[in-house]
Amino acid sequence: MEEWEYHPPPDIDASMAETLRNFPREPKMLPYTIRSLASLLLRGWMRTYHRMQIDGREHLPEAGSYILVCNHTSHLDTLCMMCAVPLGKIHRTFPAAAADYFFSSLPRSAISAILINALPFNREAKGAESLAVCAKLLENEGNILIIFPEGTRTTTGDMGRFRSGIGRLVAGTDLTVLPCHLEGGLRAWPKGKVLPRPRKLHLRIGAAQTYGHLEKKAQSVRAICGDLEERVGGLGRQGE
Amino acid sequence: MSINQALQSDIFLTYVAIVAGLLIFAGAVLGILYLLGKDVSAPARTYRGWLVMIPLVLGTIFLGREATIIGVALLAVIGFKEFARATGLYNDWWMTGAVYLALGMLTVVALVPDPRLAQPGWYGFFMALPVFVIAAILLIPILRNRAKGQLQIVSLAILGFIYFGWMFMHLGFLANTPHAYGYLLFLAFAVEINDIAAYTFGKMFGKRKLRDEISPNKTLAGSVGAVAVSMSLPWLLWFSFPHFDPLHLILTGIIVGVGGQLGDLVISYIKRDIGIKDMGTTIKGHGGILDRVDSMIFVAPIFFHMIRWFHGVAL
Numbered sequence: 125m126e127e128w129e130y131h132p133p134p135d136i137d138a139s140m141a142e143t144l145r146n147f148p149r150e151p152k153m154l155p156y157t158i159r160s161l162a163s164l165l166l167r168g169w170m171r172t173y174h175r176m177q178i179d180g181r182e183h184l185p186e187a188g189s190y191i192l193v194c195n196h197t198s199h200l201d202t203l204c205m206m207c208a209v210p211l212g213k214i215h216r217t218f219p220a221a222a223a224d225y226f227f228s229s230l231p232r233s234a235i236s237a238i239l240i241n242a243l244p245f246n247r248e249a250k251g252a253e254s255l256a257v258c259a260k261l262l263e264n265e266g267n268i269l270i271i272f273p274e275g276t277r278t279t280t281g282d283m284g285r286f287r288s289g290i291g292r293l294v295a296g297t298d299l300t301v302l303p304c305h306l307e308g309g310l311r312a313w314p315k316g317k318v319l320p321r322p323r324k325l326h327l328r329i330g331a332a333q334t335y336g337h338l339e340k341k342a343q344s345v346r347a348i349c350g351d352l353e354e355r356v357g358g359l360g361r362q363g364e
Numbered sequence: 365m366s367i368n369q370a371l372q373s374d375i376f377l378t379y380v381a382i383v384a385g386l387l388i389f390a391g392a393v394l395g396i397l398y399l400l401g402k403d404v405s406a407p408a409r410t411y412r413g414w415l416v417m418i419p420l421v422l423g424t425i426f427l428g429r430e431a432t433i434i435g436v437a438l439l440a441v442i443g444f445k446e447f448a449r450a451t452g453l454y455n456d457w458w459m460t461g462a463v464y465l466a467l468g469m470l471t472v473v474a475l476v477p478d479p480r481l482a483q484p485g486w487y488g489f490f491m492a493l494p495v496f497v498i499a500a501i502l503l504i505p506i507l508r509n510r511a512k513g514q515l516q517i518v519s520l521a522i523l524g525f526i527y528f529g530w531m532f533m534h535l536g537f538l539a540n541t542p543h544a545y546g547y548l549l550f551l552a553f554a555v556e557i558n559d560i561a562a563y564t565f566g567k568m569f570g571k572r573k574l575r576d577e578i579s580p581n582k583t584l585a586g587s588v589g590a591v592a593v594s595m596s597l598p599w600l601l602w603f604s605f606p607h608f609d610p611l612h613l614i615l616t617g618i619i620v621g622v623g624g625q626l627g628d629l630v631i632s633y634i635k636r637d638i639g640i641k642d643m644g645t646t647i648k649g650h651g652g653i654l655d656r657v658d659s660m661i662f663v664a665p666i667f668f669h670m671i672r673w674f675h676g677v678a679l
Contacts, residue, residue, distance in 0.1 A: 128516050129452075130450070130451050130452050130637075130638045130639070131451075131452030131455060132449065132450045132451070132452060132638055132639070132640050133449055133452075133454070136449060136450060136640055136642075136644065137640075137641070137642065137645060138645065139645050140645070152454075153454075153457060153460065153461070153464075
């Protein structure tokens with residue numbers, strides 16, 4: 125008789141905190157169910173409370189992996205971007221979230237990992253390692269990565285400079301990047317306020333870009349960041 | 365079972381006093397050892413685990429019949445999940461979902477009254493449910509039009525439901541009986557004491573391994589000591605079931621003493637075959653839920669059918 129093969133998960137000895145912080149995550153039934161229900165509720169809430177409007181959905185590729193790049197004004201940005209992707213892809217959509225903030229305690233890790241499906245990103249020390257995790261994620265077909273290249277939420281409303289990570293990630297690869305701009309996030313949920321206010325949110329999704337023609341050099345990284353900054357800003361100016 | 369009955373039940377209150385006394389005693393011993401400069405970090409972790417588990421168990425039984433059945437069902441669900449994850453069955457969401465659904469049915473059947481016998485817990489359906497669940501599990505590969513690897517998945521799902529679900533849920537069904545407090549509290553208490561006795565006797569006198577291919581830590585001396593302790597417990601705690609004859613007490617002692625260790629060994633060889641150390645990390649200092657309730661899975665259904673044999677379906 126042929127021997128049975130067992131496949132215990134690699135994180136079987138991990139504690140709950142470790143399981144939540146580990147990435148990539150194991151598919152699990154309970155978190156998937158909770159996330160699906162939460163995403164439905166989120167969509168309803170964004171459409172009614174924030175009168176969310178999304179333009180340019182037709183730019184989202186049907187197949188393949190891609191990156192959504194957006195300006196960062198509030199926590200609502202992530203939630204709004206999650207509403208922009210098709211509901212069926214919600215478990216394969218990973219907003220990159222600052223590990224030092226979103227995975228700093230057990231309750232925060234639980235919300236980030238289960239509800240948001242966040243990718244723990246190290247902003248400071250191990251940035252290169254986190255970028256490698258992102259690159260690995262995008263190698264698999266059908267994953268969506270959400271990145272806020274400013275690295276932090278704006279307090280003034282002006283968009284900050286894009287940090288080099290996004291450029292280093294896509295330079296010389298065939299990865300697809302979609303610039304996006306969210307308007308109204310700062311008014312709806314400024315940094316420091318406990319709850320969001322019922323202000324309108326308007327998300328614009330731009331056309332897909334690739335940077336395969338540029339080499340992996342510091343110069344092209346700066347060029348990519350500049351180009352994306354320009355495109356995100358341009359989408360923002362459409363509303364004025 | 366209800367909160368009012370728990371407050372008036374001498375059996376419940378006596379067990380609360382016994383367990384509280386033992387916890388305080390064990391805490392004091394640990395404290396003294398710590399002051400003497402001994403390393404007590406490992407037993408302290410286990411002790412902290414008990415400090416969480418014991419109030420949870422007593423609190424659930426205190427809340428009454430429904431809470432107890434649902435509590436046992438939750439343990440069965442978590443236990444099955446650990447088993448499914450360890451074996452890799454968890455990767456098949458259809459099969460895992462079917463077993464979860466079956467466990468839900470089992471809980472409902474244990475909660476609702478029997479339409480014929482007019483007593484809490486639908487005994488007939490509870491005993492017949494495995495027939496339907498096994499049939500449903502066997503149907504899933506047909507519905508999905510799949511053959512490759514299905515024998516393993518189906519077998520694991522059936523074992524998972526029958527052993528970790530149905531057999532274990534007999535413990536929850538005991539909550540439907542008129543002597544629920546005595547039965548449940550005695551079993552919970554005796555099974556744990558049996559475990560501790562096996563460990564302690566093994567540490568003190570253990571030389572020969574009980575089953576060296578299955579578990580390196582279990583010794584013959586520990587096993588014999590545990591059976592001896594378990595045989596004496598029903599007599600010491602006779603107040604739990606005053607209607608028992610000496611024959612019933614002897615049988616109860618054997619069921620707990622032998623059955624408890626067998627349950628332990630079953631989980632041990634499952635883990636050995638898979639190649640893992642613990643079933644999970646649910647309880648700090650104890651491992652997974654299955655590492656804690658493994659003994660009960662053997663004891664609960666056999667004890668259940670022993671009393672059913674002597675005292676009828678109304679138990």
